[in-house]
Structure formats: structure tokens, C-alpha cells
Amino acid sequence: MEDDRRLLVQMEDQRREVDLLRLQDGQRRDEAARRVENDRRYAQELLEAEEGKQRSEEWCNRKDGPLTREELETRRQYAQVEDKQNDESTCCQRGRTVRRRGKNSGASDTLRCQLVSMPSSHLPILYLLVAWVHCLPGNNHSANSTLHHDYCVLGAGPAGLQMGYFLSKSQRDYIILERNSGPGSFFNIYPRHRKLISINKIYTGRRNREFNLRHDWNSLLSDRPDLLLQRISTQMYPEADALPRYLSLYARELGLKVQYGVDIGRVSASNLRAPGGRSYTLIDQKGTEYSCRVLLVSTGLWVPQQVHFVGSDLVEGYETAPVDPEQYRNQAVLILGKGNSAFETAQNILGRASSVHLYSRNPVRLAWQTHYVGDLRMFSPPVQMAVLRDRRVKMSGSWPDMAVNNEVLDTYQLKSLDGLAEGSLEEIAIVKGGGADGKRRGRTGKGRGTGKEGRGQLYLTLAELLDTPTGNKTSDVTTASISSHHNDNFPLRQPYDRVIRCLGFRFNFSIFDSSARPSPSAEARGRLPRVTAWYEGQGTPGLFVLGTAAHSRDYRSSAGGFIHGFRYTVRAVHRVLEQRYHGIAWPSILLSTNQLSSWLLRRVNEASGPYQMFGVLGDIVLLRDSHCEYLEEFPLQALPKLTTLTGHQVTEQGLLVLVMEYGLNHTDTLGLGRSQTEWTQGWRSRFLHPVLYFYSMLPSERDMRHRPAGWPLPRPKAIHHIIEDFLTKWDAPISHIQPLRRFLEHCLQTDLRAFYAESCFRFSLTNRRLPPFCYQGYLRKQGLIGNSQLWQHAREAGLMPASHNSWTAPENTPLPNRMNHPRASMASGINLDP
Known part of the structure; x- marks a missing residue:
């Protein structure tokens, strides 16, 4: 009996469990059905809300007279909001707010809404309220708000994107404003017959990236070696449509901050005499204001040039x-x-x-x-x-x-x-x-x-x-x-x-008011704005002109109006901005004096900036006691402002300037005798070749203004022309390297030859002072320049005795001025002032 009773109890428990499972299963099915119904209702509400939003926007944009009775009735149905704390409702009629105030409504001109626990059935009304508030004057954020950035870049062409890359890499607060729907919109129309004339040479026989940029006239600079135009086109002269596609790829892969559809119609300046400098305000087609400390104009030339005459x-x-x-x-x-x-x-x-x-x-x-x-x-x-x-x-x-x-x-x-x-x-x-x-x-x-x-x-x-x-x-x-x-x-x-x-294009001056308008340049008959040697507008501090529009500095003399030229001038402008506004000095490389010759040869054989911007951008070598600082691609006509623009000082040892130049008489480019091959005739070179200028002190602005005609720089204390080369490879031991070394030895007054260890050992026994090569490489057993930090590190590592508790810079090794001897062998192109 006991067993039967126990069995019945177990059966009853099992039956109850089955009933419970059935009940739970039914509840789950009901819950699932309710969820499906709720989702369907929610989707329907969203659809109705979207329709209501569109209807509201249409009402707000109406300007052709009063609304119809049907529209007013529909609006009232959507405008009823059951809110006990605020029974204020609004409607938008012909751009004005009509409000009915209840007992809790204030005198504010803006719509005040308190969002409380709102059921999903009120979502359409919420969407309408948001749309109406967006339409109301004074509540339109895009019409009255001011967006501030440190840097505003006007135009998303090649120059604007190039500056955007440098600002992004430096983590600056910037925005690029473009009026069209994509970058490089100029090339969607021009050239009209859809063929570029800029070189896209893919195969150069070299793997050096910097060298290959000499023959890539379309790509922009970046830290991505594959982000080149050749990803879009492999033609020597690409189709015009390839350039906007490349610029879109460039902006997308680098994550540049570009805002499209912003048509700036007015640019003005404020705080003209403020100690901190002026600021610029830009207003677009919607009335949105953008303010910035620095305005970078890269709109290019797109206004057709016209000449007025009879007919x-x-x-x-x-x-x-x-x-x-x-x-x-x-x-x-x-x-x-x-x-x-x-x-x-x-x-x-x-x-x-x-x-x-x-x-x-x-x-x-x-x-x-x-x-x-x-x-x-x-x-x-x-x-x-x-x-x-x-x-x-x-x-x-x-x-x-x-x-x-x-x-x-x-x-x-x-x-x-x-x-x-x-x-x-x-x-x-x-x-x-x-x-x-x-x-x-x-x-x-x-x-x-x-x-x-x-x-x-x-x-x-x-x-x-x-x-x-x-x-x-x-x-x-x-x-x-x-x-x-x-x-x-x-x-x-x-x-x-x-x-x-077919007279070309001109800069659009019309968007600038009198407080911010750059003055037209005398170059190109006023088609371009007038800028300083560091591409800042004349009379408009803080406004810099980039790209083709800044071509007035080198009009008809270099490549500053084209991508393969202004990608380097944009980088120079960015370095000026970093020094002026952030205290970051112009990038430099510290070299020992015996490394200088090799570094100069590397630059003349590889660098693309001075190669393309010949006579405009050059390398600066600041001479120190036993070493030098090397600055790349500095605007040559800004040389008197070197210290201010770069943050580097010029010492009494002077400086060297490396420039790429054509000869003065180079028009007969296909005639007989058009080139020179003898290194002693380097000063007669007509084709592109390196030129070194030596100054014992920084030239003044007066020196720059009165420089000889056709010269990029004032007359130096000494000058050296490296002979032109058919292959543009300046690496010949006798024609290129040896004359360069002799010129540097004269300027630095030191011996720059390299010696074997045996020779250095003999010098150490017979001379009190050794050549820099022996001092650095033989006695010091290092290729680094001695300094206090290196000395301290050697002491802490146990490499130096503790008794040596100080470091003193070595003196220069004097070099007899043997080059002034009448029988001395002179390097090509050296001119010595008395």
C-alpha cells in the first residue's frame, strides 16, 4: 500500500510538472505573439512619424501663402500633447512661431518641452516637435550657432587635403570645408577634354620612394607608401576622372575631417588689433558660422578669366x-x-x-x-x-x-x-x-x-x-x-x-570682405592673391594661401601652381604654423661635419622637394663648431626670417644653402653645346643642377630685395655649382664628389677627408689636433657627436672613469687657407669675396 501511494504521488507530481511546462510554453507563445505585434505597431509608428516629420518640414519651408484648412487641421491633430506640467503647443507658419501659452508657460521665445515617461504611441508627436523646433527661428542650430576650430581649411582640393593630412598627423583641431559633394570637384569638369598633362611615371628603375616622387606629379604626401595615384591609373598621362577618385581615396583612408556641402559665401576678420591676433569668421549658405584662429585658403583658381572689349x-x-x-x-x-x-x-x-x-x-x-x-x-x-x-x-x-x-x-x-x-x-x-x-x-x-x-x-x-x-x-x-x-x-x-x-582662371576674391580680402598680386595680371615668402596673405595675418592660388610667389618660374610643387610648399606652411602657434621648431637633423658631404650628395640625388620646386625651396645647413644642423625645404625668399620661422639660430660660423637651379641662358634647349661635361665649367651649366651658397651671416631683407637678376638668393661669400649630369646622378668621384668636398673644406676651414686607422694613429702621434674623421671615428670609437648626455651615459654605464666629471666640446681642427694659394686647385664655381 505504501508503495502504491508513493507511486501515485510521483505520478501526480509528474502531471503537475507537465501542466506547468504546457502553461509556460503557452505563455512564451503568447509573449512572442505580443512581441511581434508590438514590433509591427512600432514599425507603423515609426513610419507615421517619418511621414509627419516630412510633412512638418514641408510646412516649415512653405513660403507661398497661408496653409490650407486641411493642413491646419492635420497639424493640430499632431500638435496635441498631453502634458500636465506644460500645455504649450507650437506650429510653424511661414517661418514664424505661433504659440498658445498655458498657466505654466513662460516668456521665453524658445519652445520648452519636458520629456517625461512617454509611451511609444507618442513617438510621432515627438518627431513632429523635434522637426518644428528645428524650423523655428532662434532654435535652428545650423543657422545661428558658431563652430570654432583652431584651423579652417577652405576647399578640399589637393592642397586642402594635403594640409589636412599634416594637421591630422599633428593632432590639431581643424576642419576642411568643401562646397561640393566630394574632393577635387574642379577635375570633375576640367580639363574639358578629360586628359591630364601631369606625369604619372610608374617605372623609374629605382625603389627609392623619395626619388620616385620626382616623377609622380599627381600623388600627395603621406606616411602610406601605397597611397599613390598609380592605384587608380597606370597611364603616363591619366584621365582627369582618376584624380577625384584618388583624392576621395586619400581622404577616406587617412580619415581626414572634411565637411562637404558647405558653400562659404562670406569671410570676415575680427579682433584686428587684439594682442592674441585676429580671428576669421566664415558663413555658409545656411547661415552657419565657422570661426578659426588660422584660415588656410585652398580654393584654387576656378573663376574663368575674362577680358572686356567691344563684342x-x-x-x-x-x-x-x-x-x-x-x-x-x-x-x-x-x-x-x-x-x-x-x-x-x-x-x-x-x-x-x-x-x-x-x-x-x-x-x-x-x-x-x-x-x-x-x-x-x-x-x-x-x-x-x-x-x-x-x-x-x-x-x-x-x-x-x-x-x-x-x-x-x-x-x-x-x-x-x-x-x-x-x-x-x-x-x-x-x-x-x-x-x-x-x-x-x-x-x-x-x-x-x-x-x-x-x-x-x-x-x-x-x-x-x-x-x-x-x-x-x-x-x-x-x-x-x-x-x-x-x-x-x-x-x-x-x-x-x-x-x-581660353584664357585660364582666376582666384575668387568675392567671398572676402574688406577686413579679410587678400590684395591681388602684380603677377599674372592680378589673377592671384599677393602672399609673403611663407605664403601668408599680405595684410591679412593668420590667413595663408595654399596650392595653385599661392603661385604668385613663383609664377612662371617653378612648379608651385601644380600638385608636384605645392605639396611641398604646403608642408613648409605647416612647419611655419607649428613654430608660430605651438612652439615646435622646424624639423632638423644633427650631423657631424664629416657627414655633411655624404648627406648633401644624398639629398641632391634623391630629394624631390628641391628638385621640383627649384629656385624656391632649398635646404639650409646651420654650421656649428664640430657639427651642423640640417633643415630641409625652406622657402628661400624667406631666408632673412629664418630664425623667426624655424626657431633655429644662426651662429658666427655661418650657413650653407643648397638649391637646385637651371642656368640663366637655357632657352636653346636643343642646340649644340647645350650641356657641359667638364667639372671645371660647372658654373656654365644650363640644365637642372645643384648649387651651394655660403654665407658668413644671415642675409638681410635689403640683400634679398637687391639680389642679382635671375638669382634666387643674394650674392654669397662663396658659391659652388655642381656640374650638370645627363642622368641627374651626381655621384661621380672626380666630377662631383671631390670638388664638393674641397668647397666644404674651404667654408668650414677643416679637413673633411676620410682616413685609415693607421693614418689616424700617425696623426695622433705627430699632431696636437686631429681631423674630425679621426677624432670621431678613431679616438672616440664612435660615429656620434660627443655631448654631455652621451658622456653622462658612459659614466653611468661604467665606460668612463668617475674622475672625468665634465665634458668639454672639442675645438675645430684648423685648416690652412691653402685654397687662396695661386697654384691651388680650385673647385668648380667657387667665387671668393675679398
Whole structure:
């Protein structure tokens, strides 16, 4: 009986457990169903809230009159909020707040909401309240707030992103403001015919990254060796679309702080006389204000350059002219300008237009003659013809990987209806064909052979030949206004179907008010802002100009207006900022005197900054007793301000300056005798070569202003030209190294030769003072420069006796001034002042 009772109890317990499990399972199913229903309701509420938010934004943006009754009723339904503590409701009508105040409402002009425990059913109302508050005047954060940063970079082009990298690496507070939706937006449109003329040479035969940058004209500087344009394009002359893609990749992978869609319309300066310096305020299209201590302008040149003359409104611009060659079929075209954009346009239409004429103030300047990359870039016709004659070379279509913009020169010189002419654009007039009787002179107005109505005939003449007064600069004159007493052999007397302006671009001065506007530079006829030698605006302290817009410092003389040039000037500006605002001196390398020659040879054979920015950026060597400080890529024209800009002092030992230069007479670049090979004739070098200047003291600003014409620096105490080299490799023992060492020995008044240990041992027995090489390498058994920290470390490590408790810097090893001896062998290019 007892066992049966126990069995029944166990069965009852099991039944209860089963019932409990069933109950729990049912509860779980019910709970799951409730969760699904809640999720569905929540999604529906979010959808309704989003619709309400959009509806609210539409109401706030309405400016076409009162709201309809249906809209007001719908708004009231959404505006009812059950809040016992505050029964204030708002609505947005034509940009103004209409409020009904309850007993707890205050006199504040802003909407006060106390968010208490709110059920999910009120989420749509919450979204509407947030949207309405965003619309209210005074509650719009983007319209009235001021965002402050230490550095504001205006423009996310190549220069702006390059500065952003350096600021980010230094962990500074900065923001890059870009008006478009991506970086490098200029290159989404220009060049119009979508071919870059900047070199992208991938294969150089070298693995040295710094050397390879000499032949990469598109990549920016970074600590990422793979972040180069060659990741996007492998063409020697890439397509224009590759550059915005590369800049987007650069900004994304480096995590730069770029804010897109910010169109700055006004820039002003405040605190003009404050001890701490002025500050700048930028206002965008939404009214948002950005304030900063330092403004870095990198907007580039994007405003088309125009010249006003009689009939200038009849001219098409490079920025709007059609790029389809078929639209120029059998038309006579006149192009104003002879730069790369003009020849690019001429090259595009040459096969369809009946004639192409180019007209400008100056004759055409070829880059391979002037060594200025902004002049006409071309692929040499003899080389082109030689390649075409080689049947092993297979070509499809045109030359996709070559910068060929010079065919119009061939057709001009070979007399095939095209040509170039010179004259002042301000003195010309373009008039419509047709006289007082309404009849046109010359050809008919129809495009010949196209079957389409032409644009009408346009005639070019001189404004002084017009009988009609031209003070109002109108184009309402015709050929009937042209005086009959004119030269009937005028080169451009034929009528034209189109006149296209290709005069380049200018800096946008319009966004700056009078307190912050940089003054125009005399260079490039006022197209560029005027800046100091360290690229700070003239009269605008704290405003620095970067990139192409800062090209006035080296206009038509170096590469500062192009990526492969201004990536280094941007780095120089950043180093100036670090010294001025953060007390961080210009980066320098401490070298012993016997290391100087090797380091100079390394720089002239590898460095890309002085190589591209020749005559503008140079290396500075500050001479000390037994060592020297080496500063890289300093703006040469700022040399009188060296101590202020870098934080380094110049001692009585003086300084050396390393510069890359072309010879003064280098225009006949293909003539006989164009190069020098004898090292004694280094001063006659015409091609790019290193030049060393020695100064016993820092040149003054007056010295800089009165420097010889064509010289980047004032006249030095001694100068040395390293002979030019066909391979641009300055490593020949006799022609390059030995003359350099002798020049340095003269400037430093010490022996820089290297000796074997046996020779150093003999010197130690027979001389009281040894050459620096023996002193550092033989006696000290080290390649480091002796200093107090090194001495203390040696004592603590037990390497030096404790009795030696002080360290004294060694004296310089004197060198007899044997170079002044009349029979002494002189290094190339050394000039000694008496």
C-alpha cells in the first residue's frame, strides 16, 4: 500500500510538472505573439512619424501663402500633447512661431518641452516637435550657432587635403570645408577634354620612394607608401576622372575631417588689433558660422578669366564651349589664348573645323624651352613621326597616353589653313557680319556642308577702326561700323563662325570682405592673391594661401601652381604654423661635419622637394663648431626670417644653402653645346643642377630685395655649382664628389677627408689636433657627436672613469687657407669675396 501511494504521488507530481511546462510554453507563445505585434505597431509608428516629420518640414519651408484648412487641421491633430506640467503647443507658419501659452508657460521665445515617461504611441508627436523646433527661428542650430576650430581649411582640393593630412598627423583641431559633394570637384569638369598633362611615371628603375616622387606629379604626401595615384591609373598621362577618385581615396583612408556641402559665401576678420591676433569668421549658405584662429585658403583658381572689349559678349567660354568635334564641322574658329586650354581645344576640333586660329598678347611658350610646366606641353613632332614610321608599334585611335596638344603648330608651319597671331585683347573688337542694309559680308550664315543654320558671321578688327563710339562696350555694332581705311592684309580678316575664350582662371576674391580680402598680386595680371615668402596673405595675418592660388610667389618660374610643387610648399606652411602657434621648431637633423658631404650628395640625388620646386625651396645647413644642423625645404625668399620661422639660430660660423637651379641662358634647349661635361665649367651649366651658397651671416631683407637678376638668393661669400649630369646622378668621384668636398673644406676651414686607422694613429702621434674623421671615428670609437648626455651615459654605464666629471666640446681642427694659394686647385664655381 505504501508503495502504491508513493507511486501515485510521483505520478501526480509528474502531471503537475507537465501542466506547468504546457502553461509556460503557452505563455512564451503568447509573449512572442505580443512581441511581434508590438514590433509591427512600432514599425507603423515609426513610419507615421517619418511621414509627419516630412510633412512638418514641408510646412516649415512653405513660403507661398497661408496653409490650407486641411493642413491646419492635420497639424493640430499632431500638435496635441498631453502634458500636465506644460500645455504649450507650437506650429510653424511661414517661418514664424505661433504659440498658445498655458498657466505654466513662460516668456521665453524658445519652445520648452519636458520629456517625461512617454509611451511609444507618442513617438510621432515627438518627431513632429523635434522637426518644428528645428524650423523655428532662434532654435535652428545650423543657422545661428558658431563652430570654432583652431584651423579652417577652405576647399578640399589637393592642397586642402594635403594640409589636412599634416594637421591630422599633428593632432590639431581643424576642419576642411568643401562646397561640393566630394574632393577635387574642379577635375570633375576640367580639363574639358578629360586628359591630364601631369606625369604619372610608374617605372623609374629605382625603389627609392623619395626619388620616385620626382616623377609622380599627381600623388600627395603621406606616411602610406601605397597611397599613390598609380592605384587608380597606370597611364603616363591619366584621365582627369582618376584624380577625384584618388583624392576621395586619400581622404577616406587617412580619415581626414572634411565637411562637404558647405558653400562659404562670406569671410570676415575680427579682433584686428587684439594682442592674441585676429580671428576669421566664415558663413555658409545656411547661415552657419565657422570661426578659426588660422584660415588656410585652398580654393584654387576656378573663376574663368575674362577680358572686356567691344563684342566680348559674343564670345563663348572654355567652360561652356561644346566638346563634340562634330559641332564644329566646316566652321572657322578663333580661339583667344595660347595656353594649354587653348591648344587643348584646338587639338580637339582640328579634324573638323575648316580653320583654327589662335590669338593672344604673347607668342606661344613651350614648356620644354622655358622649363615651366604651365607653358604649352607637347609631344615632339619628330618623335611622334618616328614612332608612326615604326611598323612594330601598333596604335589604335589617337594617342591615349600622350599629351598631344601641338598639332596646330604643325598645320600652321606647314600652311594648312591654321595659324597663330599676336595682339592685345583689350584693343580688339568683334562685330557681327552685315551692314546697314542687313546684308552680311563674306560667307553666308549657314554651316557649309552641315545643312544646319550657322551661328552667324563674326569679324575681328581693332576697336580704334570702328566709326561707332565704343565707350559702352556693347556688341550692337556690325561690319558697317568698320572704317574703310584699314589694312586689307590684316591676318584675321576672314569671318569666323565661333570665337572661344581660353584664357585660364582666376582666384575668387568675392567671398572676402574688406577686413579679410587678400590684395591681388602684380603677377599674372592680378589673377592671384599677393602672399609673403611663407605664403601668408599680405595684410591679412593668420590667413595663408595654399596650392595653385599661392603661385604668385613663383609664377612662371617653378612648379608651385601644380600638385608636384605645392605639396611641398604646403608642408613648409605647416612647419611655419607649428613654430608660430605651438612652439615646435622646424624639423632638423644633427650631423657631424664629416657627414655633411655624404648627406648633401644624398639629398641632391634623391630629394624631390628641391628638385621640383627649384629656385624656391632649398635646404639650409646651420654650421656649428664640430657639427651642423640640417633643415630641409625652406622657402628661400624667406631666408632673412629664418630664425623667426624655424626657431633655429644662426651662429658666427655661418650657413650653407643648397638649391637646385637651371642656368640663366637655357632657352636653346636643343642646340649644340647645350650641356657641359667638364667639372671645371660647372658654373656654365644650363640644365637642372645643384648649387651651394655660403654665407658668413644671415642675409638681410635689403640683400634679398637687391639680389642679382635671375638669382634666387643674394650674392654669397662663396658659391659652388655642381656640374650638370645627363642622368641627374651626381655621384661621380672626380666630377662631383671631390670638388664638393674641397668647397666644404674651404667654408668650414677643416679637413673633411676620410682616413685609415693607421693614418689616424700617425696623426695622433705627430699632431696636437686631429681631423674630425679621426677624432670621431678613431679616438672616440664612435660615429656620434660627443655631448654631455652621451658622456653622462658612459659614466653611468661604467665606460668612463668617475674622475672625468665634465665634458668639454672639442675645438675645430684648423685648416690652412691653402685654397687662396695661386697654384691651388680650385673647385668648380667657387667665387671668393675679398
